[in-house]
Amino acid sequence: MRFVVDKSTLQDNISKVIPAAASTKVTSILECVLIEAEDVVVFTTNDMKMQMQTEFQAEILERGAALVKAKLLSDIVKKLPSGDVEIIREDNEVKIRCQKIEFRLPTLDPLDFPKMDRKPIDSFCEFAANEFEDAMDKVIFATSKDETRPTFTGVLFEREGDVINLVGMDGHRLAICKLKPIEVDGEFSKIVPAENLDDITKIIDIEEAEKVRVSFFENQALFEIGSTSVIVTLISGRFFDYKNVIPTEYSTKISISADVLESTLERASIVSKDEKTNVQAVIFEVSGMMFRVMSYSTDGRYEEDVLCDVEGKDIRIGFNVKYFLDVLKVLDGGVDIYITSLTSPSVVKQQGDEGYIYLVLPVKMPE
Structure with a gap:
């Protein structure tokens, strides 16, 4: 050679x-x-x-x-x-x-050298590369790294009519991105390891690819990106019935700039760590038309009144600050936060984008 x-x-x-x-x-x-x-x-x-x-x-x-x-x-x-x-x-x-x-x-x-052979394809979908990469950014971070719950370590690829639902969750939060494919054939509901998807999305930039084609066969998926192909072993098991946990109503709505809230929560996180639970909790308090963000621990206290639009009932609720910061890093412009109760998941949506929804469970507030 x-x-x-x-x-x-x-x-x-x-x-x-x-x-x-x-x-x-x-x-x-x-x-x-x-x-x-x-x-x-x-x-x-x-x-x-x-x-x-x-x-x-x-x-x-x-x-x-x-x-x-x-x-x-x-x-x-x-x-x-x-x-x-x-x-x-x-x-x-x-x-x-x-x-x-x-x-x-x-x-x-x-x-x-062992090679994985390509097998007859059962179903496939094809996406614009930039849209696929953006969707992965909005979903992968919500998956788990806990191998004892394998289905939570992957992203669900699920066909629903003319749309592909891409879903990631870890038991505390859930991210759903609805993506319109360029082409699709066959029905499928497959779980692809998130760590593999992270590597696959990096290829898109190197290849400067325009399309990503995903094919499914038996227990594997084939990703074709330009001159590069990737075969991954799928995660077996049934994915969580996520559709039944999405709230259909809310009591409080907060409309705010993603950048403003991200900056606020970055400040709040400095003094938010609970040494007993190791959770960085932050409190959202809505009173009348006022939205206040608070955090406190043995390290100190933080309060900030944040400019935004508020509607609905007054509420005081706690969240893991990391779970909010993670989603705000991948969203632009304005976001709407829908709060239902102290025990139900809250919903985060990007204004003007009906194709993405993020759910996050509240946490016990610091005493």
């Missing part, structure tokens, strides 16, 4: 597949990248949960394949100067040359 390619092209393509290279303390074939040079160069990584593959043009002088540590190759390429890079396999060694620089890496047998 022997090919020549520009350093920036090489670096971009190794960065696309590096997330699926397993990180282990002992040498493993799963921490390697499979390099195949035929009509094009193909990079493949696979940690047995996710496989990432990308292809690119290069000057191929000799066909062949090699298998080297992905992170090691990535680290080397980052430190090379600009210009052409030559990659050569000779026997059990891969040479990486650039100007007067030469690295030599051992190669494992490419035939031993």
